[in-house]
Amino acid sequence: MSDLLEALRGTVPADRIVTDPDVISSYTHDEAAWAPYGTPAALVRAGSTGDVRDVVAACAERGVPLVPRGAGTGVSGGANALDGCVLLSLEAMDAIVEINAEERLAVVQPGVVNDALRQACAERGLWYPPDPSSAPWSTIGGNVATNAGGLCCVKYGVTRDYVLAVEAVVGRGEVVRLGRRTAKGVAGYDLCGLMVGSEGTLGVITEVTVRLRGARAPERTVVGYFDTLQAAGEAVGAITAAGIVPSALELVDRHVLEAVDAWRNMGLSADANVLLLGRTDVPGEAGDAEAAAMVRLFEEAGATWSARSSDEAEAEALFSARKLSHQALERLGTLLTEDVCVPRGLLPEMLTRVEATAARNDVHIANVAHAGDGNLHPLIVTPPGDDGARVRAQRAFDEIIADAIALGGTVSGEHGIGLLKRRGLRDEVSPAVIALHHAVKDALDPAGIFNPGKVIGTP
Amino acid sequence: MSDLLEALRGTVPADRIVTDPDVISSYTHDEAAWAPYGTPAALVRAGSTGDVRDVVAACAERGVPLVPRGAGTGVSGGANALDGCVLLSLEAMDAIVEINAEERLAVVQPGVVNDALRQACAERGLWYPPDPSSAPWSTIGGNVATNAGGLCCVKYGVTRDYVLAVEAVVGRGEVVRLGRRTAKGVAGYDLCGLMVGSEGTLGVITEVTVRLRGARAPERTVVGYFDTLQAAGEAVGAITAAGIVPSALELVDRHVLEAVDAWRNMGLSADANVLLLGRTDVPGEAGDAEAAAMVRLFEEAGATWSARSSDEAEAEALFSARKLSHQALERLGTLLTEDVCVPRGLLPEMLTRVEATAARNDVHIANVAHAGDGNLHPLIVTPPGDDGARVRAQRAFDEIIADAIALGGTVSGEHGIGLLKRRGLRDEVSPAVIALHHAVKDALDPAGIFNPGKVIGTP
Numbered sequence: 001m002s003d004l005l006e007a008l009r010g011t012v013p014a015d016r017i018v019t020d021p022d023v024i025s026s027y028t029h030d031e032a033a034w035a036p037y038g039t040p041a042a043l044v045r046a047g048s049t050g051d052v053r054d055v056v057a058a059c060a061e062r063g064v065p066l067v068p069r070g071a072g073t074g075v076s077g078g079a080n081a082l083d084g085c086v087l088l089s090l091e092a093m094d095a096i097v098e099i100n101a102e103e104r105l106a107v108v109q110p111g112v113v114n115d116a117l118r119q120a121c122a123e124r125g126l127w128y129p130p131d132p133s134s135a136p137w138s139t140i141g142g143n144v145a146t147n148a149g150g151l152c153c154v155k156y157g158v159t160r161d162y163v164l165a166v167e168a169v170v171g172r173g174e175v176v177r178l179g180r181r182t183a184k185g186v187a188g189y190d191l192c193g194l195m196v197g198s199e200g201t202l203g204v205i206t207e208v209t210v211r212l213r214g215a216r217a218p219e220r221t222v223v224g225y226f227d228t229l230q231a232a233g234e235a236v237g238a239i240t241a242a243g244i245v246p247s248a249l250e251l252v253d254r255h256v257l258e259a260v261d262a263w264r265n266m267g268l269s270a271d272a273n274v275l276l277l278g279r280t281d282v283p284g285e286a287g288d289a290e291a292a293a294m295v296r297l298f299e300e301a302g303a304t305w306s307a308r309s310s311d312e313a314e315a316e317a318l319f320s321a322r323k324l325s326h327q328a329l330e331r332l333g334t335l336l337t338e339d340v341c342v343p344r345g346l347l348p349e350m351l352t353r354v355e356a357t358a359a360r361n362d363v364h365i366a367n368v369a370h371a372g373d374g375n376l377h378p379l380i381v382t383p384p385g386d387d388g389a390r391v392r393a394q395r396a397f398d399e400i401i402a403d404a405i406a407l408g409g410t411v412s413g414e415h416g417i418g419l420l421k422r423r424g425l426r427d428e429v430s431p432a433v434i435a436l437h438h439a440v441k442d443a444l445d446p447a448g449i450f451n452p453g454k455v456i457g458t459p
Numbered sequence: 460m461s462d463l464l465e466a467l468r469g470t471v472p473a474d475r476i477v478t479d480p481d482v483i484s485s486y487t488h489d490e491a492a493w494a495p496y497g498t499p500a501a502l503v504r505a506g507s508t509g510d511v512r513d514v515v516a517a518c519a520e521r522g523v524p525l526v527p528r529g530a531g532t533g534v535s536g537g538a539n540a541l542d543g544c545v546l547l548s549l550e551a552m553d554a555i556v557e558i559n560a561e562e563r564l565a566v567v568q569p570g571v572v573n574d575a576l577r578q579a580c581a582e583r584g585l586w587y588p589p590d591p592s593s594a595p596w597s598t599i600g601g602n603v604a605t606n607a608g609g610l611c612c613v614k615y616g617v618t619r620d621y622v623l624a625v626e627a628v629v630g631r632g633e634v635v636r637l638g639r640r641t642a643k644g645v646a647g648y649d650l651c652g653l654m655v656g657s658e659g660t661l662g663v664i665t666e667v668t669v670r671l672r673g674a675r676a677p678e679r680t681v682v683g684y685f686d687t688l689q690a691a692g693e694a695v696g697a698i699t700a701a702g703i704v705p706s707a708l709e710l711v712d713r714h715v716l717e718a719v720d721a722w723r724n725m726g727l728s729a730d731a732n733v734l735l736l737g738r739t740d741v742p743g744e745a746g747d748a749e750a751a752a753m754v755r756l757f758e759e760a761g762a763t764w765s766a767r768s769s770d771e772a773e774a775e776a777l778f779s780a781r782k783l784s785h786q787a788l789e790r791l792g793t794l795l796t797e798d799v800c801v802p803r804g805l806l807p808e809m810l811t812r813v814e815a816t817a818a819r820n821d822v823h824i825a826n827v828a829h830a831g832d833g834n835l836h837p838l839i840v841t842p843p844g845d846d847g848a849r850v851r852a853q854r855a856f857d858e859i860i861a862d863a864i865a866l867g868g869t870v871s872g873e874h875g876i877g878l879l880k881r882r883g884l885r886d887e888v889s890p891a892v893i894a895l896h897h898a899v900k901d902a903l904d905p906a907g908i909f910n911p912g913k914v915i916g917t918p
Contacts, residue, residue, distance in 0.1 A: 102700055102804045125702065147645045158643060160652075161620065174891040182800040183832040184617060185869040186606045186656045187876060187884050188914065189896055193619075193652040197645045214702040241561055243584065243673040284745050341641040345561045373642040410644040417646060425646050432633040436903065437648055443902035444895065455647065 004062055004086070005042060011054035016092075018043040027069065027089060028081040033336045033382075034390070035077030035419045040067070043087040049167065049175060049206040055088055056204060057173030060447035067451050068200040070110065070142030073134040075337045076418025078146065078199040078454055088204060090141045096120050097207070104212045105164060105181065110141025110205050114148075117210075126212045129156040132414070133323050141205050147197030149414030151248045151319075154372035155281075156213075158414065160196045167207035168195055172447055181209060194440070199416050200451040202444045217283035219247055220291040221315035224298035224306040225272035229253060229355065229367065232274040233348030235301035236371040239278070240344050242297060244290055248279040249372030252322050256366045256379075259328040260321045268321060272304070276371065277318055325368045329379050332364075336380040336393050339421075340404035341413030344374040353403040354378045361396040363389060375413035376404075401427070417455045425456070463521055463545070464501060470513035475551075477502040486528065486548060487540040492795045492841075493849070494536030494878045499526070502546040508626065508634060508665040514547055515663060516632030519906035526910050527659040529569065529601030532593040534796045535877025537605065537658045537913055547663060549600045555579055556666070563671045564623060564640065569600025569664050573607075576669075585671045588615040591873070592782050600664050606656030608873030610707040610778075613831035614740075615672075617873065619655045626666035627654055631906055640668060653899070658875050659910040661903045676742035678706055679750040680774035683757035683765040684731035688712060688814065688826065691733040692807030694760035695830045698737070699803050701756060703749055707738040708831030711781050715825045715838075718787040719780045727780060731763070735830065736777055784827045788838050791823075795839040795852050798880075799863035800872030803833040812862040813837045820855040822848060834872035835863075860886070876914045884915070 008017055018024060019042050029037040041064070046052045059066045068088045069079035081087055094111035101124055108117055114128075114135040121128045131150035132138055138148065144166065149158045165179030179185075179192030195202055226232040232251055239246065257269040268275070276298060280290040291308045298306035309315040329335055342350045351367065354376065358365040364381040378400055380393045401411050401424040411417070411424030426434060437456045442448075452458070467476055477483060478501050488496040500523070505511045518525045527547045528538035540546055553570035560583055567576055573587075573594040580587045590609035591597055597607065603625065608617045624638030638644075638651030654661055685691040691710055698705065716728040727734070735757060739749040750767045757765035768774040788794055801809045810826065813835065817824040823840040837859055839852045860870050860883040870876070870883030885893060896915045901907075911917070 102696070103802050104699070147649075149643055149645075153643060157620075158645075160649070161616075170891075170895065174894075176889060176891050176895065178892065178895075180800075180869050181802055181867055182834075182869050182872065183803060184608055184612060184800050184829075184834050184872040186608075186617075186873055187869045187871045187880070187887055188892070189657055189661075189899055190606075190619070190649075190652050190655065191892070191895055191899070193649050194899075196649065198648055202648075214704070237561070240563070245673070284743055286743050286745070341639075341643050343562050343640055344642060370643075375641075375643050408640055410639050410641050410646045412646045413641065413643040414645055421646070428646055430635060432629075432635050433637065433647070433650070435633075436629065436635065436637075436650055439902040440648055440650070440653075440899065443898040 004058055004064055007058040008042070008044065008055065012044060012051050013047065016045050016047055016051060018045065024087065027072065027087050030072045030074040030077060030079040032075050032077040032418060032420055033334045035080055037080035038083030038085065040081040040085045040087045043089060045089045045092045047092050049169065052088065052169045052204050052206050053173045053175055055086060056169045059086055059449045060172035063447060064449065065452050066449045068204045070139035071137050073138040074142065074146060074416065074418060076416045076420045078416050078418035080419060082453065091139065093206065099124055099126065101126060103181065105209055106212055107207065107209045108140050109207060110139060112140045114138050114140060114143055121212055122215065125215045127215050128162065128210060128212055130159045130162055140208050144196055144205055144208055145198065145200050146416040147414070149370065149375065151250060151370065153370060154249055155245050155247045160193060162210045163192060163196050163208060164211050165209035166192055166195050166205050168203040168205050170203035170444060179209065197416065199418060199455050201441060201455050203450060216281045217287065219279040219281045220287055221309040222278040222291050222294040222298065223309055223318060224276040224303040226274040226276065226303055229274055229351040230348045231302040232276050233351050235276055235298050235303065236347055237345055238297040238301050239294060242293060244293060246278045246294065246372055247281040248277065250277045250322050251367065251369040251371040252325065253367040255364065256325045256329065256368055259332060259366065260324055263328045263331060264324070266317065266321060277322060322368060325379070329366055329381055333381045333383040336382065336397050337415065338376065338378040338397065338400050339412050339415040340400060340409055341373065341375040342404055342407045342409035346407045347371060347374050350376060350403065350407055354400060357396050357399045361392045363392050363396045365396065373413065419454060422455065422457050463517055463523055466517040467501070467503065467514065471503060471510050472506065475504050475506055475510060477504065483546065486531065486546050489531045489533035489536060489538040491534050491536040491877060491879055492793045494539055496539035497542030497544065499540040499544045499546045502548060504548045504551045506551050508628065511547065511628045511663050511665050512632045512634055514545060515628045518545055518908045519631040522906060523908065524911050525908045527663045529598035530596050532597040533601065533605060533875065533877060535875045535879050537875050537877035539878060541912065550598065552665065558583055558585065560585060562640065564668055565671055566666065566668045567599050568666060569598060571599045573597050573599060573602055580671055581674065584674045586674050587621065587669060587671055589618045589621055592785070599667050603655055603664055603667055604657065604659050605875040608829065608834065610709060610829065612829060613708055614704050614706045619652060621669045622651060622655050622667060623670050624668035625651055625654050625664050627662040627664050629662035629903060638668065656875065658877060658914050660900060660914050662909060675740045676746065678738040678740045679746055680768040681737040681750050681753040681757065682768055682777060683735040683762040685733040685735065685762055688733055688810040689807045690761040691735050692810050694735055694757050694762065695806055696804055697756040697760050698753060701752060703752060705737045705753065705831055706740040707736065709736045709781050710826065710828040710830040711784065712826040714823065715784045715788065715827055718791060718825065719783055722787045722790060723783070725776065725780060736781060781827060784825070784838070788825055788840055792840045792842040795841070795856050796874065797835065797837040797856065797859050798871050798874040799859060799868055800832065800834040801863055801866045801868035805866045806830060806833050809835060809862065809866060813859060816855050816858045820851045822851050822855045824855065832872065878913060881914065881916050
């Protein structure tokens, strides 16, 4: 290992190599509850693609595992340290290289924070849509590595839909450009797309070219209060069946509303058991009509109250309650975060099963959902120090995954597999598909150094 | 080889195996000009996934190359036969398995013709957007294998953006399902996306699940006549710069107009040297405003005439002239079809270079372009039997590719690499990226049987 450090010190600027255990300790894991992590040999805060290349080459030569990471806001353990690894932080590579209005694209280093890119684009009348709840902190590199989603996915797609090209360091230190700057292109395999969502297991992303949209029309917000999760789920189904594609359609349950009220005193839980928040960004009268249709469909599905918000500040407050759900619930204990996604029409059935799982296992499960996508985030809350509840929470986690698979869904809609969903992935896909994953991993990581054991485990 | 046929006859229904050379000859190549093709050992018209599995297994066991094909409408040679290969036609697997309005998806066998799927969706108020010019004949399987584009790409993306899942036969005959039925999903590598555009080199697609949209508002058409390619190119740039995303933006030059007139007597070439056809499907007043803005921008860029078409039949006729360009020009000789794509802002420069290439090489080049995407289709016309012109045409083909690369573009926007663009691909990407392609190919095709030599050639 001292050999590795010596090699790094020969090529990487000294101030970018950290061996102080106290500093390193804050980089050893992401926000996944109870996911294991080891003790790294060193942390490198890369400042350039050259630094990354040097680190990859040094690790490949010695067979030392390398764990790349952005801001560490993941919730699946994908960025967790392995014993003896080099942790490679990309946070310092945070330059916005180019924002090009004519070509509708931006080129950024991986450490650029999502909101910083979105703000810079907005100043030029452009829009980078992917908006994970972690947008104020998470980086574009991490978003690409996990194929992050967000609120606007229901209409505008996920990170993958916006990545035109990446520069990456692969193999034993080769720097490659994958993808293109043009609007279309089919020259060779979609290796750029393969890197998106590969969670650091196929190489290190050192630059990203993203597609942009023009600024959109202001959104109108529609609010619905429901007594039951099922009624809210039916309302979501009715909106899809009516051919409406809202620009957001979020569900928040009573456990979340109570936690937010307890923290921020917003008075939400007095009014509703379940909140549906819909948005439309269709311009002009057509947008007014779409908002009115959502109000009507909410009512027909049994909303106890539904209206188009006339007050943008109030609408923002309701969405911020949804975005604050994680922090509000973390005040009550450890959060085990689910991320299953089911066919849209099975959302009510899946919500029913989650409630049954909570009751059966005697655990506290709060629900937020990107309802319009069928993407649920049951949040299993375990009081501090309650080991019995922890065991029950982990059992509930597995049962929710099993139910999602049984309904034709997937174990992860947008958070990734990391460490926590590896068994779920094996349950979801066939052994032949797992074998294909290993074949691709072995082909693109001949030295076996890129985040080994994550996502697909060891053969 | 008789051993192979014997094995096939043991598993595949006899009427699906064709060895008659006269029948086979009509399946030996696609529509690429002067692309080489060999003599197959047999043609199998697969009727089921089981047939495909049996053929793959028999070929893998014996190391016999397997060339999958749909309707054979490609123009890069991707479906051309190799000596001694088994040609595997998927045309007979043409069932629409499911159209699901609630989940906004369709499940189809690979032999379903694009227009047949689009029609079946339209009858249910749904829309499958990808609309290659070959849509009346080409199959969804072929569209997926080449990641086909079309006219609506400029606003709605390409085939890749609509493929949720595939069933494929890979390796030595394993049947796998890749992708998902849910709106979102990040469980493992995007192997479904990797299959899209892989041109039959990684396996045989036996079922496709595509994402659908709701039916859209009727389109308005805007027509512009221009004296020069450059003026038309500037008009396209002005539209992008104004933040307008048209639902189609097509360019047709004088050579095409004259050929269509000579064939169908439409009288187009009397009015214009270059035609721009823009469309908008934005509903309501906002759509009227967008159409008006396009008319104004056409005029400001120097259109000799521009107007919103008030006559939908006339608009359809103009678009059909664009779609008939291939057939009209084929009456004049052999067509070598280009498919380069450049950054949108460089469209005028690329058109200038194409004109210079035509003059320098004394060849006849007609131009159609998905102008809004920067995707050009220079069509190099060679009179029958003129060997000198053929040599000059092939030189012009190479020079256009070199110019596209020099401008930061790609050698293929939507037609694929096949046989004709293999050198172009090697010129476009670095040797390290070619090495990654071979690593992926070797990993996923251990028997080396899937369309060998296509796209990336042999190492």
